[in-house]
Amino acid sequence: MVVERFVLESTDGPQEHARTACPRGHRFVASIEALTRTSQATVADPQPMRIMLLSSAFNGLTQRVWIELCAAGHEVTLQQAGDDDALRAAMARTRPDLVICPFLRERVPAEVWNACPTIVIHPGPEGDRGPSSLDWAIMDAEPVWGVTALQAAQELDAGPIWASRAFALNPDVPRKSALYNGPVTDAAVALVHEVVDKAITPGFVPQPLDYTRPGVRGRARPRAHQGDRGFHWSDTTEHVLRRIRAADGAPGVVTRLCGTSVAVFDAHRGRVGPAARATEPGTVVARRHGAVLVRTGDGAIWLGHLRERGHKLPATTVLADRLADVPEAEDDAGYREIGYGRDGPVGILDFRFYNGAMSTGQCGRLLEALRYATAQDTRVLLLRGGLPFSNGIHLSVIDAAAAPAGEAWDNIVAIDDVCEKIITCVDQLVVCSIAGSAGAGGVMLGLGADRVVLRAAAVLNPHYRTMGLYGSEYWTYVLPRRVGARTAGTLTTDCVPLGATHAARIGLADEVFSGDPDAFERVVERYAHRLAVTADYPLLLAGKQERRAADEQRKPLGSYRREELVEMSADILEDRHGFASARHGFVTKRRPRLTAGTAL
Secondary structure, eight states: OOOOEEEEEEEEOOOTTTOOSSOOEEEEEEEHHHHHHHHGGGOOOSSOOEEEEEESSOOHHHHHHHHHHHHTTOEEEEEETTOHHHHHHHHHHHOOSEEEESSOOSOOOHHHHHHSOEEEEESSOTTOBSTTHHHHHHHTTOSEEEEEEEEOOSSTTOSOEEEEEEEEOOTTOOOHHHHIIIIIHHHHHHHHHHHHHHHTSTTOOOBOOOTTSTTOOOOBOOOOOHHHHOOOTTSOHHHHHHHHHHTTTTTOEEEEETTEEEEEEEEEEEOOOHHHHTSOTTOEEEEETTEEEEEOSSSEEEEEEEESSSOEEEHHHHHGGGGTTOOBOSSOTTOOSEEEEEETTEEEEEEOOGGGOBOHHHHHHHHHHHHHHHTSSOSEEEEEOOSSOBOSBOHHHHHHSSSHHHHHHHHHHHHHHHHHHHHTOOSSEEEEEEOSOEETHHHHHHHTSSEEEEETTOEEEOOOGGGTOOOOTTHHHHHHHHHOHHHHHHHHHHOOOEEHHHHHHTTSOSEEEOSOHHHHHHHHHHHHHHHHHOTTHHHHHHHHHHHHHHHHHHSOHHHHHHHHHHHHHHHHTSOTTOHHHHHHHHHHTOOOEEEEOOOO
């Protein structure tokens, strides 16, 4: 197999709706060899192809496609879209049998699609055309949506159709980022496999786009602009929620709050009491854990994040002293980032932080919740994150702080406290459920559990170097104890994304279950219950306690933390590997650049 090494030189991290998985940094340095070397042992396709992935970013979908095609034994190269000269040179060098475009913002040059079948994965049903497909689907309350694999042609999104998948949209207003990283990505990956199968099928001919054919129900739509997204706070909660969630991740919806113009994100249905009902729509009536509650025409909406200038930040941070007279909500009033519930012998602790970022304050609240959960008389504690599960520290909050290095240090210490509490819970078995992507410290947080369960669609990026950090979160303890020192070194230096199957094969995870996120969570709950009632539970718990005591005797947990923080102090306080620049590039969303090169 021909293996290429590449460097993704990125001055930003993921745009939430399109790039939720790692890479998360200034310089994404990766070696495809580290992934394909393992995938060769499980070649499933008897006819491997030379496939080029042409993508605008190495986002979560592109990573999923790359992982699965490599695992199927194909020779996969990755090429950044937008540089036509580099693309032509790559085509000449690699001579692909097939070009697949999982995430594309640019037009493909005609000489590429004339020379080789070039398939664009479009996030819309057959006949849908335009760059804002998901935005319109959410704003128009479409009940069913889809993804289509179509051949690149002169007219955008109008080429012959290779395959399509349809799925029902969540009637309770999906967030664009969740829609893209959930059903759209799952459907797109399935389409890629179908496209590859058809590409090697003699005589296959894609079907021309024909709007008279039954089932072709999409249409051409323009790019959605702020004028299309606008709303009045006197509109219904449903209408306002659709407008905000259709722009979630990017670009947000510009409106006015507390007399200032802001872009709004992270919207949730809220509840208001009698006093708040008497206020005018658009009034901020409460605040809670960084979010603000705003009156609508018939209710209220929580806004978790706003952007006034360059940074997307918790709403209360942006509005700051303009909230002096706004009371704290007495209860969650419909907004809850962290929740705990008990189901017999199983305690379930949910934490769902926007885009998987965990600020100092959020880590503090999660630590308090862990203290409560681990003090209960349950047998199993189930930890569940959101989609994504966690990407570690909150880089936007850090970059916007008056003293970013100090805030970064506080954030690392706070997330370390959370990880320590998970690791040292010896009175219960801890199960970590990862339904979506996880990166950097978010992966290590999950590895502190006794059992790690992944959804088959999950992508893990267990490395820190892309952000110029050595890493903390007890990774030097939890990672080698699962995969061994050599593999731990490879995972943290090669910086390649891992699929769930590969993660389980090397010991990074214990179980992999398929299904959509809701079905997966139900399966994991049953798994946790079986673990809690198994006749071997006393032996399992005793074994855990003995291992923890032996590990502590061999090397105290605090030693790992001190050693990691010594390295992190050089990265954060002395900026030895460019953390400040990488962090700023991430939060300001400067475009990444993908070039062929040698891994550093």
